[in-house]
Amino acid sequence: MADDLRTRFTAELKTAMLAKDAARTSGLRMITAKLKDADIAARPSGVEKVPDDQIISMLRGMVKSRAESAAMYRQGNRPELAEKEEAEIAIIESFLPQQMDEAAMQEAVRDAVAESGAQNIKDMGKVMAVLRAKHAASLDMAKAGPLVKAALGG
Numbered sequence: 001m002a003d004d005l006r007t008r009f010t011a012e013l014k015t016a017m018l019a020k021d022a023a024r025t026s027g028l029r030m031i032t033a034k035l036k037d038a039d040i041a042a043r044p045s046g047v048e049k050v051p052d053d054q055i056i057s058m059l060r061g062m063v064k065s066r067a068e069s070a071a072m073y074r075q076g077n078r079p080e081l082a083e084k085e086e087a088e089i090a091i092i093e094s095f096l097p098q099q100m101d102e103a104a105m106q107e108a109v110r111d112a113v114a115e116s117g118a119q120n121i122k123d124m125g126k127v128m129a130v131l132r133a134k135h136a137a138s139l140d141m142a143k144a145g146p147l148v149k150a151a152l153g154g
Helices: 002-018 022-045 052-075 079-093 102-116 121-135 141-151
Strands: none
Touching: 002 022, 002 052, 022 052, 022 079, 052 079, 102 121, 102 141, 121 141
């Protein structure tokens, strides 16, 4: 599936260039450049192209850093720069899998607690490992942490 995302990046970049959509073209070029950097960084460990789950993690990191920048720009009274960051976020998020809603997250946490046999807060790592293995692409692990803690009575 790694080729699927790579193929989508390339196809969408061509489409954006033909449509003369400068903002989207710029955003997609930024993504492909970051992906090339990730591929190059992975080569010493024998990986030619990073897999899909790492691409998704890379995209999430890009979203997070842009969200932080946008917040700082808003605090600094620079809405035009914040809007540019938010536009980039929208482009990046278009490639991310749909995130679980609150109810689905709680159900996934309940299932992971049952599957891991977790009894108390000391077993939180086991539950998080099950969640990561089953739902890494569609579950925001930062939001799952507090839910797991609550489910384990922590």
